[in-house]
Amino acid sequence: QARLSHQLTLVGQFTAGFMHEFNNPLAIVTSRIEVLLEERKEDAALCGDLQQMLTEMRYMGNIARTLLQALRRERGSEVFVPSAPSEALEEALTALSVTAHERGVRLVREIADVPRVDLPGHVVSEVVRGLLSNALDALAGREGGTIWIRLEAYRTAGAKVLLRIEDNGPGVPESIREHLFEPFISQSPGRERLGLGLFLSASLLDMYDGRVWYEARNGGGARFAVEMPPARFTRGQPYH
Numbered sequence: 001q002a003r004l005s006h007q008l009t010l011v012g013q014f015t016a017g018f019m020h021e022f023n024n025p026l027a028i029v030t031s032r033i034e035v036l037l038e039e040r041k042e043d044a045a046l047c048g049d050l051q052q053m054l055t056e057m058r059y060m061g062n063i064a065r066t067l068l069q070a071l072r073r074e075r076g077s078e079v080f081v082p083s084a085p086s087e088a089l090e091e092a093l094t095a096l097s098v099t100a101h102e103r104g105v106r107l108v109r110e111i112a113d114v115p116r117v118d119l120p121g122h123v124v125s126e127v128v129r130g131l132l133s134n135a136l137d138a139l140a141g142r143e144g145g146t147i148w149i150r151l152e153a154y155r156t157a158g159a160k161v162l163l164r165i166e167d168n169g170p171g172v173p174e175s176i177r178e179h180l181f182e183p184f185i186s187q188s189p190g191r192e193r194l195g196l197g198l199f200l201s202a203s204l205l206d207m208y209d210g211r212v213w214y215e216a217r218n219g220g221g222a223r224f225a226v227e228m229p230p231a232r233f234t235r236g237q238p239y240h
Contacts, residue, residue: 019064026064030057056095062122082231083121085151085161086111091121092128093149099136105145112153114161117228119208124228127201127212131165131224134197138169138222145169154230160210161230166223172214180214 033054040046093107100107117124132147139145145168152162172180181202202212205226215223 023061023064026057026061030054030061033057052094055091059095059122059125062120063126080120082116082118083124084116085114085124085163085228088121088124089128089149089151089163092125092132095129096132096136100147103136103140103145104143105136105139105147108146108148110148111151114151114154114230116231117161117210118231119205119210119228123204123208127204127226128163128165130197130201131212131226135165135167135169135222138171139167142169158230158232160227163226163228164215164223165226166215166217166221168217168219168221171217171220171222177214181212 033050037047037050037054040050089109089111093109097107128149132149135147139147147165147167150164150166152164154161181198198212205211205228208229210226210228212224212226215225217223
């Protein structure tokens with residue numbers, strides 16, 4: 001525990017310095033894209049590309065703002081609107097669909113109607129992107145690679161919203177399953193090279209009363225389940 005605490009302190013110190021330097025050029029590029037969108041609004045094709053770039057830049061900014069909170073397991077003080085999981089899923093799938101196509105991986109969406117959740121949209125997106133990226137890495141070079149994205153049907157008032165992301169890759173070795181959500185898990189190249197990604201996802205979800213866990217998948221492969229608390233009372237959706 002002492003070693004882990006020391007490692008996280010070092011990572012936190014490094015991240016704080018890095019994010020300070022990272023945020024300045026990020027803000028300049030984001031601002032310039034916003035200006036270009038206004039200046040070139042007659043060019044629909046260009047504006048479509050610029051809008052996607054702007055979305056990704058803002059996503060990077062959100063990562064910068066939440067990374068330290070996740071490392072410290074401190075919930076942010078920001079006021080946010082409850083997010084729609086389906087929108088965060090579509091945003092993440094749009095961002096990674098090109099990579100999936102290049103690698104010959106099929107993305108299967110099974111998205112049921114669920115209430116909004118009590119998490120910022122960018123947190124849902126960060127978690128989903130991390131899990132999808134891991135699945136894409138696991139399927140690299142495999143024939144017939146498929147990733148299923150399942151947003152389970154919401155049946156019980158007050159129950160948590162459940163998302164499952166699974167793939168038909170090699171799965172996670174039993175030797176590291178108990179340590180998946182600890183930092184710095186890194187063994188040989190492949191599915192084992194997990195680093196900080198799952199740790200940060202688990203930490204972010206924990207900040208907002210959610211959680212993520214691993215499930216063995218029948219027939220091989222891996223399945224990760226994500227549980228998110230519903231936003232029980234919102235102006236647009238007062239009851240669930």
